[in-house]
Amino acid sequence: MKATPKVLVGQRSPKSPWLAVNLSAALPGAGQMYDGAIARGLIIAVAHGSLLAFILWSIFAPEGNTLRGLITLVPLLSLYIFNLWDSHHAAKRGITLDEFSPLRYQSSDPWYPVFLSQVLPGLGHLFLQRAAIGGTLLILGILTAYLANFNPDLLPLMTIIWAAGCGLAYRAAPSRQRQWGWLGLLLAAVIVTRFAISSIPFVVPQQVVQCIVPSESMLPTLEVRDRIFVRPRPLDQPLSVGDIIVFSNPERTPLDQAGDLYNLMVKRVVALPGQRVEIRLGQVWINDTPLAEPYLKDPILYEWGPEIVPNGNLFVLGDNRNKSRDSHIWGFLPRPHVVGNAYKIYWPPQRVQPLP
Template sequence: MTRIEETVSDSKSQLPVNQAPKYTEENPWLESLKTIVLSGILAIGIRTFVAEARYIPSGSMLPTLEINDRLIIDKLSYHFKDPQRGDIIVFSPTPALQKENFKDAFIKRVIGLPGDKVQVKLRVVYVNDQPIQEQYIQEQPNYDYGPVVVPENQYLVLGDNRNNSYDSHYWGFVPRENIIGQAVIRFFPFNRMGGIDSADN
């Protein structure tokens, strides 16, 4: 950083008694440019570290989230706490998904936490041998899966539209470092605006 030094005592002694110091007005275009640049830096900082907007491109989270819903993703909270069962999370493609050339982020619901035993059997999801209550799903799953134990620092996620979701029961677990944030607010469409509750089971 360049160091700027100002000496005010010398400049005062050189001014005539009746003469006030002159101040130059900055160019208004320059002021506008500064404002735009600072606003851009602030917006980038917020999007990178605090929150960002996302839209829903598919029906894998029906009925909770509909196609073209616009959401606010909280990117800050998971720096201070771990994801919980029932959270709806956004995550970058896992290594398995990257091998299939997926590049866009996914959104799913956390079902299994690190160390959990998860199984889908007879149209019911079990976590640690206990059936979980899922009022939010589109329909009961028509597949069997597991049992599997979720590895350390990884999460098992499923779409609420259980029979039309490409999720952990196909491609495995989500590493902690791939999680971008938690979906917390729907801001569009306006008639469905509001918070997105986690379903803690």
């Protein structure tokens, strides 16, 4: 008969180290709270959330420093690993040393294969020498995760397979006493957390589009190979003179494909629908008033217009006016071609800055 962990008078009941690790793997700090270290668990949870928020702000906010955000991934990962170790270490305090053997404990604790199944569905069953179901879950988990990269409708199925692998591993593991309530909470956390993380690659492109500056037409504001973030704009959202916009090339993109993320160009809005635009005397005139453009490096060497911008169109020019293929060559830009406003140079590091 296996000996049960001894509990001294006045001591708390022993906790499962691997249940604590499972909880902390799904929700950082939850394992410490399960161990009874409420304050430490809250500190870890807040620190984890704060680092994550700082990373997202640094990368995507106009004023954020992209490189600093990427570097912060190192302390975030370090905190996550510490969170797993600390939750396991704190729970072990409830087990006396003469009863605790790491190898024997992890092989008999039903929560250990559950943790392996959090890493990859099926690993827990393989650890328990259930090769058939373990291999099946492993293949299903990897396959659905791969296919979900192309079809977000598969994300719920992927998270369910992950959670099912954890639940089935717990059921298959030998144990004299089951903790079904904790299993239910853990599976709910696994589903919510993995679905949230897996949705990021699909949610972010709806809010931010990435673009690489293809030419010198926007010098000195934008340099070739600058990587910029673009905030998508619906058709009914107005633009302003001076906005830097990204759009599909009207010379290469049919109107029925307008706004596709191919053949992209970046220019500055110079005139809006109904405005009379003219280029003479080295500068742009809007409704016979010279347009102040402090961002230009050289005066314009050509003349154009005057013409009135038609409804549903824009007049756009590159900041490097004399070396830009833009509206003064191919005409007005139909509004459906516009993808959105460029708002930040996010790479290379020495060029990171917000765009006006």
